[in-house]
Amino acid sequence: MKISIIGxxxxxxxxxALRLLIKGFHVIIGSRSEEKALMTVEEIKKILGERLKGKVEGKNNIEAAKEGDxxxxxxxxxxxIPTIKALKDELKGKIVISMGVPLATAIGDKPTRLLYPPDGSVAEMVQNILKESKVVGALQNVSNKVLRDIEKEVDCDILITGDDEEAKRVVKEILEKIDGVRVIDCGDLEKSRIVESITALLIALNIKYKAETGIRITNLKI
Ligand SMILES: NC(=O)c1ccc[n+]([C@@H]2O[C@H](COP(=O)([O-])OP(=O)(O)OC[C@H]3O[C@@H](n4cnc5c(N)ncnc54)[C@H](OP(=O)(O)O)[C@@H]3O)[C@@H](O)[C@H]2O)c1
Known part of the structure; x- marks a missing residue:
């Protein structure tokens, strides 16, 4: 299975990408610039060395979207919006993971404030544009610094949302391979509104306590 990452x-x-590649996945790094994608691939290879178990490639976003499962x-x-509109045909029928958070940084305001997307959430906005794709919300609450520190387990639950049960099953199977992670299916895509907003709170906690926080749901046996 090929997993493409646009951006x-x-x-x-x-x-x-680092976390997926140490678990043997085939990852395609997508970028607006193929050259930038290839440079990123080299950086990944350097960081992972012998820990690289999967295959990694770099392509422009269109090719990455076309090739990824x-x-x-x-x-x-x-x-x-402009990015996914340009990839609409390539993404038809595919599982698309939305990690986006509508932080107010988009308008030059603080990362501890949220904007309110007209569709309710970023994930719903993506689904409303990519009508023929199966959108799953995931990873919005996991900090890049935590993911990046491959020496440590990721001490986080990953909350996933989506309207397509099979797509959520596939995403759960992929993300559960990340060490330390528990994936929790939170229900339909509309729940992304709640999940995305948690990130602004986690960022506020990170600033207040100089930490890299994540979320764990307790007393839930799944
Ligand atoms: N950072 C975190 O800790 C974190 C945590 C949870 C969720 N997220 C979510 O993950 C997503 C990515 O966050 P990030 O921090 O990785 O963002 P980022 O580093 O600021 O940007 C990611 C990529 O977006 C592409 N990009 C930049 N400007 C663009 C433009 N005008 N049009 C199209 N593509 C453009 C760039 O790729 P190219 O130049 O190669 O095209 C860039 O490398 C966001 O939706 C964010 O809310 C981030």
Whole structure:
């Protein structure tokens, strides 16, 4: 299975790629620039060395979207609409993971404040544009610094949302491979409104306590 990361050159996509590659997945780093994607691939190879168990490639976003079986969107909220509109045909029928959070940084305000997307959440916005894709919300509450620190387990639950049960099953199977993670299916895509908003609180805690917080749901046996 090929997992493409659109914007995989950025903080969150890069860190996720490391975690997937040490577990043997085939990852395609997508970028607006193929050259930048290839440079990122070299950086990943250098960091992982012998821990690289999967295959990693770099491509422009269109090729990455075309080739991926599962496609992760790892681009800031404010650039999401034009980016996915340009990839609509390539993403038809595919599982698309939305990690986006509508932080007010998109309008130059604080990362501890949220904007309110007209569709309710970033994930719903993506689904409303990519009508023929199966959108799953995931990873919004996991900090790139935690993902990036591959020496440590990721001490977080990953809350997933989506309207397609099979797509959520596939995403759960992938993300559960990350050491330390428990994946919790939180229900339909509309729940992304709640999940995405938690991130602004976690960022506020990170600033207040100089920490890298995540979320764990307690007393839930699954
Ligand atoms: N950072 C975190 O800790 C974190 C945690 C949870 C969720 N998230 C979510 O993950 C997503 C990515 O976050 P990030 O921190 O990785 O973002 P980022 O590093 O600021 O940007 C990611 C990538 O977006 C692409 N990009 C930049 N400007 C663009 C434009 N005008 N049009 C299209 N693509 C553009 C760039 O890729 P190219 O230049 O290679 O095209 C860039 O490497 C966001 O939706 C964020 O809310 C982040």
């Amino acid at each position: 995989g050159t950025g903080e969150q996509g890069f860190a996720l 599962v496609v992760v969107l790892s681009i800031p909220y404010e650039y999401t």
